Amino acid sequence: DGKPRALHTALASEALDYKVEDDYRTHYTRKMNYPVLLAENRFFTVKLLEVNRAFHRKLYKYDSFVVYMCLEGSSDIVIRSWKGEEPEIKQVHLTKGMSCLVPACVADMDVVPNNEDRVSKLLEVYIDNKNY
Numbered sequence: 001d002g003k004p005r006a007l008h009t010a011l012a013s014e015a016l017d018y019k020v021e022d023d024y025r026t027h028y029t030r031k032m033n034y035p036v037l038l039a040e041n042r043f044f045t046v047k048l049l050e051v052n053r054a055f056h057r058k059l060y061k062y063d064s065f066v067v068y069m070c071l072e073g074s075s076d077i078v079i080r081s082w083k084g085e086e087p088e089i090k091q092v093h094l095t096k097g098m099s100c101l102v103p104a105c106v107a108d109m110d111v112v113p114n115n116e117d118r119v120s121k122l123l124e125v126y127i128d129n130k131n132y
Contacts, residue, residue, distance in 0.1 A: 064127040070094040073120030
């Protein structure tokens with residue numbers, strides 16, 4: 001409509017954390033074929049999956065959608081079971097840079113790397129409704 005919107009710069013500056021840190025990296029211990037926690041708060045949880053073989057995920061315990069982002073390699077997301085109505089798509093192929101939203105109705109699934117000689121690296125992001 002051509003009308004400028006309010007920017008709320010004063011509120012934004014109050015929300016910023018101006019603390020300077022020595023190191024901004026997220027430190028973690030690598031563990032193959034196991035979800036490694038990177039970040040967790042009341043809004044979301046982020047885990048890193050580095051897989052070189054089929055890896056089973058039980059999603060019903062999260063009671064949330066799950067987003068998978070492929071950082072390296074390529075993998076298939078294969079739905080094994082679901083709650084309620086059967087999903088139309090039961091397998092999604094992910095390559096580096098691609099993402100996939102798995103709906104909360106999926107109970108369990110597999111992450112299957114396409115090349116066992118290489119590691120597939122994925123981020124797993126969800127809302128932990130059970131713990132908050």
